[in-house]
Amino acid sequence: MAAVLSRKAVSAPGKVLLAGGYLVLDREHTGLVFGLDARIHVHIEPLQTSQGVVLSEIIVKSPQFLEANWEYGYRLTEGEGGIAVTQLRVSADDPLLRNAFVETALSYALTYISSSVPHHLIQPASISIIADTDYYSQPAKRSVSSSRFLNFDVPLWDAHKTGLGSSAALVTAFTGALLAHYLPKSQFDLTTDTGRQRLHNLSQAAHCAAQGKVGSGFDVASAVYGSCLYKRFSPSVLQSHGEPGTLLFSKKLKSLVEETSVKWDTEIVKSAVDIPKGLRLVMCDVDCGSKTPGMVKKVLQWRKEKPEEAGKIWGELQKRNDGLAAELVRLSKSNSTEYAELRECIAKIRALIREMSEASGVPIEPEEQTQLLDTCSRIPGVVGGVVPGAGGYDAVSLLVENKPDVIESIKKALADWKVNEKVDTGAVTIGKVSMLDVREEMEGVRLEDPAIYGEWVEGH
Ligand SMILES: Nc1ncnc2c1ncn2[C@@H]1O[C@H](COP(=O)(O)OP(=O)(O)OP(=O)(O)O)[C@@H](O)[C@H]1O
Ligand SMILES: C[C@@](O)(CCOP(=O)(O)O)CC(=O)O
Structure with a gap:
C-alpha cells in the first residue's frame, strides 16, 4: 500500500525591481530586486476519493475567485517524455478555462517528481492557491472569519493586476508545495541551499515555458531567494530541454534541475541589498x-x-x-x-x-x-x-x-x-x-503551517 502523504503549504513573495529594469535582461548588468510581504500561498493535501476508487486526478482551486477551479488528469508518457497533464471538464456545460501557469508548473513538477522517485505512483491531490490582497487592484470583500485572506468575488481574469509578480510567486510556491508533498525530505528540502537551487531551476523552466518567452527571471529568483542583487542566467540554459511528452523530456528536465549536465550561471547576492532600519x-x-x-x-x-x-x-x-x-x-x-x-x-x-x-x-x-x-x-x-x-x-x-x-x-x-x-x-x-x-521583505520561499488557511482549504 502506498504511504499516506501529509498536507503541506508553501508561500513565496511578490517582487519589485527597484533598479535595473531592462538592463537586467543582459548578463552584463544586474537588477536590484526586493521581495515583498505580499505572498502567494499553496496548500496541498491528498484528494479524498471514495473507497476503492482510484483516480489519477489533481484538483486545483483559487477559492478567492469565482470559477477558478481546474481539474487535471495525469499520465506517464512513453519514451521518458515525463508526465503529461490534461485538463478535465468540471462539468459538461462549462467552458474549459485554462490557466497556463498552473498547468505548466504541474506537468514540470510531476515530471521532476516521477524522475526522482521512478517507481512510485503519484497519488491524487487537492491544491488550493491563496493570495495576499495586494496582488490585485480589485477591492476585496472581508472574509467571514478573521483570516488575513480576502474574497475577491470576481473571476480571476477580471481582477486588475498590480504588477507584484503573481505568476512567478505562484509557480514557485506551487512547485515547492508539490515537491515538498511528494518527495521525501532526503530528496527535497526547501530549507537547504540545494533544495532552493533545485526549486529555482525548476520554477524558472516552468515559468518561462508558461510565458512562452525567456525573460530575465528576476521575479522567480526573488520568489525563491527573496531580496537580492540579481544577475540573470544565460538564456541558452533553457534552450534544449524540450516539452512534456517529447522524447527524453524527463531525463533532460532532471539534469537541468540538478545541474548534472548544464550549469546555471545565475548570480544571487543577498548581502548587497538592504533597507536601513528607519x-x-x-x-x-x-x-x-x-x-x-x-x-x-x-x-x-x-x-x-x-x-x-x-x-x-x-x-x-x-x-x-x-x-x-x-x-x-x-x-x-x-x-x-x-x-x-x-x-x-x-x-x-x-x-x-x-x-x-x-x-x-x-x-x-x-x-x-x-x-x-x-x-x-x-x-x-x-x-x-x-x-x-x-x-x-x-x-x-x-x-x-x-x-x-x-x-x-x-x-x-x-x-x-x-x-x-x-x-x-x-x-x-x-x-x-x-x-x-x-x-x-528579505525572506524568499518558505514552508508554512498548513493549519493557517482555515475556511479557505476546508469545504471549498
Ligand atoms: N490567485 C491565483 N490563482 C491562480 N492563478 C493565478 C493567481 N494569480 C495569478 N495567477 C496566474 O498568473 C497569471 C498572471 O500572471 P502575469 O505574469 O500576467 O502577471 P503578474 O505576474 O502578476 O504581473 P507582472 O508580471 O506584471 O509582475 C494569471 O493569468 C494566472 O494564470
Ligand atoms: C523589463 C524587465 O527587465 C523587467 C520587467 O519587470 P516588471 O514585470 O515590470 O516588474 C523584463 C525582465 O527583466 O524580464
Missing part, C-alpha cells in the same frame, strides 16, 4: 489596468539600432544603480538617518530613466508617473521614488521614512491627487491612486 518601501498603485504592450521589445530594438547611445545610458544607469544599492547598505550598516546622498542617487536614476524613455520612445516613466513621483517626493519624510521594473503604468515604488505620520501624509496626498491636465497624454486613464499595504 526606512521602508511603499508601493502606490495607479489602477489604470493597462500596460503599453511590447515595451521590452521596443527598448531592445532601440538598443540594437543605437548601440552607442544606449550603451552610454545603460553604463551610467548601472553605475547609479550600484550606487543606490551601496548607499542603502551603507546607511543600514551605519544606522545613519542622513538621506541626502540617497535622495541624490534616486534623482539621478530617474533622470537617466527619463533619458532612456525619450531616446527609445517608450514611456518607461510616462508623464503621469513623473507627476505622481514628483508630488510624492515633495512630501516630508519621502526620500524618493521610481517606476520599478519595466515602468509604464504599474505601481510606483517610494522609499520613505518608516513613521506613521509619513504614511498618513502619503495616503492623504494620493487621495487628492489628479493628473494635471497639461501633462495628461490621454494614452491611459489613471484610476484612483492608492497605497498598497505592502513593504519589502
